[in-house]
Amino acid sequence: xxACSDDAQEGPGGSTGEGGGGSTGEGGGAGGxxxxxxxxxxxxxxxxxxxxxxxxxxxxxxxxFNFGEGSLSGATFTVGFGSAxxxxxxNSNGVGMGFVLLLAPGTQMPGGEIDADVLDTALLxxxxxxxxxxxxxxGQGFDWSGSFxxxxxxxxxxxxxxxxxxxxYEPVDCSEVEVQVTSxxxxxxxxxxx
Numbered sequence: 001x002x003a004c005s006d007d008a009q010e011g012p013g014g015s016t017g018e019g020g021g022g023s024t025g026e027g028g029g030a031g032g033x034x035x036x037x038x039x040x041x042x043x044x045x046x047x048x049x050x051x052x053x054x055x056x057x058x059x060x061x062x063x064x065f066n067f068g069e070g071s072l073s074g075a076t077f078t079v080g081f082g083s084a085x086x087x088x089x090x091n092s093n094g095v096g097m098g099f100v101l102l103l104a105p106g107t108q109m110p111g112g113e114i115d116a117d118v119l120d121t122a123l124l125x126x127x128x129x130x131x132x133x134x135x136x137x138x139g140q141g142f143d144w145s146g147s148f149x150x151x152x153x154x155x156x157x158x159x160x161x162x163x164x165x166x167x168x169y170e171p172v173d174c175s176e177v178e179v180q181v182t183s184x185x186x187x188x189x190x191x192x193x194x
Contacts, residue, residue, distance in 0.1 A: 035154060037100075037175055038075060039076065039181055044102055044125065047106070051101045051109045052079050053098070053101055054066075054099075056088070057091060058093065063113055064114045064119070067085050067086065068098065069081075069082075070100070090134065093139045093142065094139015095136070097193070102125035103119075103123060104123075124181055125179045125180050126179060126185070128180055129189065129190075130155065130156055130176065131154070131191070132153075132177065133145070133152070133155050135150055144169055144170070153174075154171070155171055155172060156176065166192055168193065
């Protein structure tokens with residue numbers, strides 16, 4: 001999964017749980033938030049498991065945190081959140097980075113911190129260029145995260161020019177969040193955001 005630690009961009013923060021939301025890309029908080037988007041690439045197997053893993057790079061080591069409910073219908077996924085992400089799913093700067101994953105049928109994904117070995121054996125696809133963002137407006141955030149609304153939103157990777165450091169994200173309508181399915185997950189190009 002993407003991320004490497006760079007604590008220089010991070011500060012205090014946590015989730016506010018304020019506001020409401022939908023999948024329009026306008027943001028929202030604990031009032032419920034749903035994202036529906038396309039599955040591209042190879043065909044997803046019937047019964048594949050949909051999960052949202054929030055990457056936390058402000059700890060050492062980095063870890064993933066499973067939070068959100070997901071389902072699959074043909075070539076479309078849906079994920080939903082009934083509340084703000086728990087503090088453990090957020091980076092210390094108040095920003096949460098949720099990647100939509102498609103996992104092999106039968107994969108057990110309990111809520112909370114995940115075992116990376118599960119991903120190594122079960123990963124079928126991921127939103128490698130898109131992310132669900134949670135932004136706590138009282139946190140320091142990343143250089144780019146101020147363009148996102150407080151609460152939930154969705155972003156698309158903006159590749160940094162050569163030699164200019166980390167990639168960033170820009171807000172997009174949540175219907176643009178795309179999960180790429182491939183038999184070779186190593187071939188996916190991830191956004192290098194930290």
